[in-house]
Amino acid sequence: MSSEELDILLVEDSPEDVDLALHTLEREKLANHIFVVRDGAEALDFIFCHGAFTHRSFEHPPKLVLLDLKLPKVDGMEVLKRIKSDPRTKTIPVVIMTSSKEERDLVASYNLGANSYIQKPVDFDQFRETVKTVGLYWLVINQPPVMEDQQHLAGLAHDRH
């Protein structure tokens, strides 16, 4: 899989949810390139091109990060915080997709800069509809920032390091 074509980074620990999400996304033909990570640490590695993902570059961020909150190792909230606090990654749309509808999670997520907060519906049809809508919106309708700016920002961030 070539890194420049990545559409979605799915951060999800439950294999069932992964299956269902993937199934939906594929069925709706919304995303062709989906990468799945199973915990927060792996997600951070992927986004910040660490560990197993050192070969990745910031120049090809995922078009969308679907992030669960309850994750092994590193909490989803932490992942969100890290993404949104780094100038290189903060423009990446992060959609929190979780089972919980806790008010405080909602507030905390938005405070940390989440682009959207979605509760996974129990009903599969609704779930499918939700995933489809999210994919449609972020991958098709939404206009992402121009890459040059992003690279520029990334460059700046590097300089500061």
Add this chain to the structure above:
Amino acid sequence: MKSMRQVLLEEDNPAKAPPAREGSAGRRLQSSRASGGNPPWFTSGGEDILDIPDLTSKARQQTSDRCDPRLVRRLNVFASASAGFAVAVGLLGLAGWELHIASLDTWGIPPVRLVPNTAASCILLGVALWLLRREKEEESRQPFAGARKLIARISAAIVCLMGVLVAVEHICACDLGFDQLLFAVPGAERMPGLRPGLVASSSACAFILLSTALLLLNYKTRRGIWLAQYLAFATAIVAIFGFFALLIAPSVSGLTMAFPSAVAFLVLAAGLLGSRPTWVMGGLLSSQSAGAQLLRKVVPLALLVLTLVGWSISKPLLTEAHFTWVQASILAIFCGALLVGFVTWIAFIVDRSDTERRKAEEALGVSKEDADRPLGRLEEPQAEAQLRRNVNLGFAVAVLLTSLLAFLSWRAAHQAEDDAAWVAHTHEVSTALETMLRHLDDVETGARGFALTGSEPFLEPYKTGKYAVAQDLQTLRLLVADNSDQRPRLEPLQAEANARIESATNVVTMRQNQGKPPTEAQMERGEQLMDAARSTIAAMEDTEKHLLEQRTQRARAATRFNISIIALGSLLGVIFLSMAGFTVSREVGISARARAQVNTLNAELEHRVAQRTAALGDSEGRLAGVIQSATDSIITVDEEQRIVLFNSAAERIFRCPAAEALGQSLTRFIPQRLHAAHAEDIRRFGHTDVTNRAMAPKGLLWALRADGHEFQIEASISQVVTGGKKLFTVILRDVTERVQAAEARERLAAIVEFSDDAIISKTLDGTITAWNHGAEKVFGYTASEAVGKKMWMIVPPERASEESDILAQIARGGSVEHFETIRVRKDGTHIDVSVTISPIRDNNGVIVGASKIARDITDRKLAEGAIREQAQVMDSAQVFVRDMESRVVYWPQGAEKLYGFTSQEALGILSHDLFHTQFPEPLETIEKKLLETGMWEGELIHRKRDGGTIVVSSAWALHRDSQGRPVRILETNIDITASKRAAEELSVQASELALSRKALEAQTAMFQLVLDNMGEGLVAADREGHFLIWNNSAKKLMGRGADDLPTEQWTPHYKIFLPDGITPYPPDRLPLVRALHGESVRVELMVQPPENLPGKFLEVTARPLSDAAGGLCGGVAVLHDITERKQVETALAGQAEELSRQAEELIRSRQALETQALMLESVLDSISEGLVVANEKEKFVVWNPAAERILGFGPTKLPSEQWPAHYGFFLPDTVTPLLPEQDPLIRALHGEVCTAEMFVRNPKTPEGVWIEASASPLIDKNGITRGGVIAFRDVSHNKVAEREIHQLNDELEIRVLERTAELKAANKELEAFSYSVSHDLRAPLRHISGFSQLLVEEFGATLVPEAQRYVERIQSGTQRMGLLVDELLNLARVGRHALNPRVTNLNDLVAEVVTMLQPECEGRQVEWVIADLPPVDCDPILVKQVLQNLLANALKFTRHRAPSVIEVACGKEEEGHPVFMIRDNGTGFDMKYVDKLFGVFQRLHSAEEFEGTGIGLATVQRIVHKHEGRVWAEAEVDKGATFYFTLGAQTEAKSKSNGATAGGQR
């Protein structure tokens, strides 16, 4: 016609019916016949009364007035024509079937055809109507009347039977087999769902009604109601209904009428009414009356207007589906019927009033023109003109308003129509879009299918789709031409569609040409293109959806407006019509009342005429009797002087029988010489208008008896004109005797009159009846003044009884002769009269009065009196005569009496010698004077015979003889001795009086002086309280002088008080007042002088004053100023009191001191506080037992520095010894006030005590410290308790901390639990749902149906579980949620929730009624949850209601909090289970009926309780439920403080 007239007459006014009239006329006839029996001279004018009005002819005229014959004829012709028309319709219909020309049965309004049976019935009905069109009488004159009637009846009966059978067919849904009796009707010729040839149910109804009407055509009820007309009206309504059905909803089978039959029924119904025009509505239809005219004019107009209005609004009414066509038709017919009914009603009222007016006019005998003409000229009364103006104005306003409403309604209808069109248009666009998308899909699927499989059938949809897409695009272009939003999207859409088609074409061609399936890239590209097209179409659809929503809303609004306008219009119409009706009926009432009054007056007049007539008859009879029995002769002659009446008195007087006299000339009874004069007199009288007068001056009339004897008469003549002839009636009387008597009387009267004696006649009661000339002269009164008065007028009061006695005597029959008495003249002088009185008797000898002849004898009496007097004077005068030589020549008795000398002794004696006269001057001088003047006067002193001297006043008169020689001297002496002596005495008395007055004056002056100078006040008053004396001191003491006032005002005027100085002195108790009442008193009082000087105390002694006779004549009061004495007394008394008080006080204080000391001692001994006092020398003076008990020691004599050590004083820490300078007592001895806590421990108190001590110095009056006192108490117990409390508090705090920590942990745990529940519990559910779904989707085909069903169960289970988890979490969250209240507008929250619930309202009719809710302080998030749960519940449980009504309101406050209320009209619940309502998982309905978890209301309750509020519900099964809640106390306080803000926000 005759019978009808009868009916009309009976209907109109039974009171006026002919029999009654004939009765009254008959009565009059009779009375005039009775008058026919009167004497001939009264019959002449009798015919005038006999004017019998031709009432029957009038009634006839009235009836023919009512019906317009032309109209009746026309209506009859119309009836015939309508019958013919119906037959023609039927024949035409049958011809249509025969010739298969459908238009003959539809008349151009398809789809319903006139079925053969209906056509046949029309013919039968037409025939029946034709045969029955004439009225009964007329009909009976026609040939074959019986047969015609029979045929008509049979026709009608057949139709009726058919109608009934058809009705049975419709009701029972069975086939009786006669539908196609006449023609075989093909199946396509009838409405779906109906057998061909079946008559419509509405037509059947019309058949029954019409045929029944025809059968009852000649029948009327006993009250004259014609039933057939109502059946005809009903038929018309049914026909209109059927027609509406045809126009509006022809597809509704059974009710729809064919157009020809509807028209035929209407015409037949009208014709039926026209056949008896005079019967319709009681003859109103054909009447000429104003009401009928109104009816004929207004009803068609009203129906036309109604039709137009109905037509204009029917479309939106129906298209907007607010009304079904049945409702609309019923509404229309109802409105029409209402309108027609109302107009008819008004017409009836107008008609009645018109008839009444007509009758009134006739009764008054005024022709219509006469009645109209003067009325036209007459000025309308003010009030009526006003009323008419108001009515006109009201009508104008009504017309304007109605027009406006009609216009608005028309506009709104158009608007609604337009909007509906727009909605349809939007729908079209949406459909077109969908079609296009489908076609595109077809193209795509077809192409792909073909490409993948190469199978040709796939190409079919591809090809059709390809062309259809182009067409769709064209259609779309047309449809959205007006929409600028959509137009620009068409181009890209076309491009995308084209691209898609192109790509598909490529694939297809590739497959066709190269036979290879498309590459993945191609497929992908195709899909992308497809997606693009899809999204564009989706966008367009969205726009259309949006538009649709807008337009639907607009259309709804327009419809709503329209409906409200219609409702308003109808309401206004009803109001205006009611007002009009009311006004008209009131007018009619007024006119009816007026008419009733006229009737009453008429009746009264008639009654009076009858009475008069009867009276006249009576009087005629009486008159005849009178004439015959009159004592005066009565003779009536005609103009030729021929006698026509000669009564019995005339017979007697003229001594000629009536039979002889009648018919003869009157001249026979008149002396020859008077003939000419008589004729002239009669002639002249005949020319005057005078009816009655005396014939000639008295004494000039003479008559001739039959025997030729002439006699004098008195006569009066009267004339009457009867029957154009003049009759003279003479009443005459023989007055010969009377004239003679009168002459005799006159002679007597003259004698009486001219007698000089007063001749008066009077009645027995003394009233004067005659008064002659003599009486006038004697008494001064004229006859006119005296006659009628009483006799006592001329009797002096003192002799009043005399007259009564005389009258009494006369009444007894006696008489009085020459009785001399005194009477009074008019001028008041008394005169002497001699009266002779004799009784006057009437013819029967009864005494009725008295005549009195009085002669004035005053002169005689006077003369007699004068002589008598002279003699007396001479006798009594002391006069004697002496000659010139002074010899006494005449010595009368008076002189003898005076001097005592008899005449023998005196005569011839020298008078001076006799009397020893002492002269005042020398005799010579006297004599000389006498001779000169003939007179001397002077005082002489004479000696009487007894020797006594007397002083006489002497007057000497010289008497000369005729030659002037003195012959004698007349000496008159009057004894003045007594008067002389009296004068002397008087002068003595006078001088004495003068002396005594002087003495009195001096006395008074002195007295005054004394009074004025005495120190005491003196006041005296007479009995009436007028002050006589008021001396200076009194003035000083009282502050004022004597003011003459009533005694009651003395107190306020002089400001007199009781000695207390406050109470005003009671005026009746004042000393002087009491003295005036005879009391002697001594009192003290106080006077407040003016100018605010200090008040004076006075001692007043008052005594009554008595006059010489001992009577009370006044009172005197002596005022003594005792002010000073009073003051001194008061001062002394004060001092004494003060002294005794002081003494008492001294005693008391000593006792008190003793008591105090004792008490102090005992107190000191008994108090629990220790008390120790030390003097300045540090020596203990007090040491109470408590001190010893607490400290363990008694007082010590040690110096103060050793005290702490001696008593073992420590600081409260129990270990640090107290320094001497810290000792409170020592500090107090140094002048310091202090308190301290100490611990005492010494050998006597080994366990030690805590004491609290307070000490203060003892300071004497001079401020020097004399010692110190210390009080202290044992506080050891307090100390222990305090410690314990401290210990407990500490423990508690620890426990609270522990508990809090525990709680915190639990809370955390709970939170973690719910968090993980929220997170982890849902995930597996989702997985189950997901995979089971996938299982169905992907392997559905391979699953047996049973398995599929299980999977569905799994899915619904998971969904339900998901819902449960969500709501439980919600509930838990609510519990944890910290309340974050702020002022919230609940209406906003409700609006949000309603919007949120909108999707659930889709396809339902939901009516939200949301009132203004007050702002409250609450947590908006939680309260929104409450509203959401409650409103969602309401929505859920009203699912089966249409419309669902959900009401949100704020009720009245409960405990100061507003009660919010959510009410629905849903299924409600049984109040039995109300306790369960708010429990978790408690449900009152089954899951199949209403889904739900049973947590929502628990959440609501939790939130409300969190707000310290209350939530409850009321409901009834199937009646809806109401939920109430309040939001509690802590929020309210805040909301109040934020009230201004909240108010400002609203």
